[in-house]
Amino acid sequence: MRPDTLPFRPWGRRLAAVLLPWLLAGCGAAVPETPARPAMWLVEDDDTRIYMLGTMHALPAGTKWDAGKIADVADAADELVLELSPQELSAAGEVFRTLAPRSAPLPMDKRLSPEALARYRALEATGGDFGGDTLDDWAVMVLMGQRVTQNAEFDPSRGVESRLTAQFAAAGKPIGGLETAHGQLNLFETLDPQTQRTLLTRAVKGTDKAVEDVRALTASWARGDLAALEKVINEDVDAVPAARQAILTDRNRRWSAWVKKRLDRPGTVLMAVGAGHLVGTDGVPAMLGAEGLEVKRVQ
Known part of the structure; x- marks a missing residue:
């Protein structure tokens, strides 16, 4: 496992790709380019523009998302802001190894029903033992997310954050x-x-x-289909309200406060975060709109 690209699939079956940037996947074979037009919003005042781009942290080969409006915004932006800076992303592996172990082992057959255990073992069989007996439940999900992403042949080096990071670094622009x-x-x-x-x-x-x-889910993101993305998010998180509050709503509220404060300084910012944080009534654009700011969808 590369320590700088930890995976995650918080709950349900699909949120890894839209909420958290710790995905690790194998590289698939070269394929023809597939155009994508992910959703992007703009909030601005007299001297500040903040573009908010919904990302997929890992993508299949051939996904072409960085043309047109996004290319123009990336060229014009003074800085890039991600969920995790490159330095923090590189530290994620060590943090995981520190937090993930249980104080005492608990066999997976004591945590899961026989049917669920069989599904768990089947996923393990696609690539090797997760070592779940020694890990907290949330950490087991991290490793499951890694395996699913590998099996889907998604690659973080093709993901939005990786590509934008390389572009801004090459241009000597700050990345926060x-x-x-x-x-x-x-949080977990x-x-x-x-x-x-x-x-x-x-x-x-x-x-x-x-x-x-x-x-x-990736196809919905590529179409900029907010209704489909919101449906996925709500289906998965509404069943676990405590997780929704901690992992989605509270974080979106903090990020909305950051956007409002950042408007006090001039410049153009590209804020690129998991697409799940930008849709729905507790997404960042909706929260900003509820506080009286004009938020425009520009793609």
């Missing part, structure tokens, strides 16, 4: 982050045991369709 790796992982580490177990059980239940679902 909204959170720390420890802060993101600790501090969930109560019952919530963690619920998330793990739901994730295992969906393993048979996980690759299909992640690919379908």
